[in-house]
Amino acid sequence: MTKLREYVERLFKKEPHQKETIEQIIEMLSEKVDDLKDAGLSEDEAVDQTILEFGDYEDYYIPSLEKEKRRYRRLKTIHHYRNDLVFASLATLIIIGMLVLLNILYIDQFGPWSIFPSLGLLFWPLSLLYKWLNRRSGD
Amino acid sequence: MAISSDIMRGHLEGIILKLIIEKDRYGYEIATTIKKQTGGKFEIKEATLYALVQRLEQKGFIRSYIGDKSFGRKRRYYTITEEGKVYFALKKAEWLELKIILNTLWEENHDQVA
Numbered sequence: 074m075t076k077l078r079e080y081v082e083r084l085f086k087k088e089p090h091q092k093e094t095i096e097q098i099i100e101m102l103s104e105k106v107d108d109l110k111d112a113g114l115s116e117d118e119a120v121d122q123t124i125l126e127f128g129d130y131e132d133y134y135i136p137s138l139e140k141e142k143r144r145y146r147r148l149k150t151i152h153h154y155r156n157d158l159v160f161a162s163l164a165t166l167i168i169i170g171m172l173v174l175l176n177i178l179y180i181d182q183f184g185p186w187s188i189f190p191s192l193g194l195l196f197w198p199l200s201l202l203y204k205w206l207n208r209r210s211g212d
Numbered sequence: 213m214a215i216s217s218d219i220m221r222g223h224l225e226g227i228i229l230k231l232i233i234e235k236d237r238y239g240y241e242i243a244t245t246i247k248k249q250t251g252g253k254f255e256i257k258e259a260t261l262y263a264l265v266q267r268l269e270q271k272g273f274i275r276s277y278i279g280d281k282s283f284g285r286k287r288r289y290y291t292i293t294e295e296g297k298v299y300f301a302l303k304k305a306e307w308l309e310l311k312i313i314l315n316t317l318w319e320e321n322h323d324q325v326a
Contacts, residue, residue, distance in 0.1 A: 097288075098262050101239035104287050105258070108240055128257030 077102055080124050085133075102127065147208075154205040161198040168194055220254065224264055226303035229296055232274055238287040239265060265290065273299050 081099050102123050109119035169191045176187035231242050239262060247255050268274045273296035279289045
């Protein structure tokens with residue numbers, strides 16, 4: 074039965090599945106293995122046939138979960154955008170911090186010059202924030 | 213000729229419900245019954261079947277319980293709920309209508325005058 078378990082777990086590795094779902098599938102497949110054994114097959118043969126006939130990942134998704142799959146994909150991109158945003162914000166903070174520090178250490182006739190590059194830099198996280206919010210409210 | 217799963221897709225939920233209404237069945241039994249009843253002309257992929265069964269259960273159209281059959285082996289049986297019966301009736305009505313429509317469209321017919 075461990076072979077069956079390994080097979081199912083590998084098959085569903087691609088997407089985050091609830092453990093419960095996988096357990097249910099394994100349970101149903103074990104019932105089939107039992108039936109096949111009753112019909113005279115050996116344990117190994119029964120497991121092999123069950124795996125062979127199960128179909129693949131696409132068969133599991135096609136009928137029911139198209140919508141959920143799409144939602145999941147969208148979630149992934151939102152997640153992506155959020156990561157981008159976090160990265161951009163941190164990077165911007167660090168760079169602005171350095172600029173301000175430089176500005177303080179070397180005050181010259183230009184005054185608080187660090188404001189100008191900082192403003193420009195701010196558009197990086199801002200544009201990502203805009204994208205992220207747009208994505209999130211979409212659909 | 214094997215029927216492509218594309219064509220069957222929209223009907224599978226109803227068909228599974230029908231089989232469960234007939235009597236409580238376990239997962240693999242549904243697959244074998246479909247194969248048997250169609251004389252092997254249509255075989256449902258088990259991956260597809262289990263996905264649908266799980267979804268029907270999530271929606272509350274069927275319920276499961278552990279029952280045991282011969283040899284003392286435990287099996288998870290599925291049984292219909294009241295909501296499931298209603299949903300099945302809807303699906304069935306839909307099918308009856310679709311049958312008429314497809315018949316009309318597929319068969320040769322002299323343009324009907326309304």
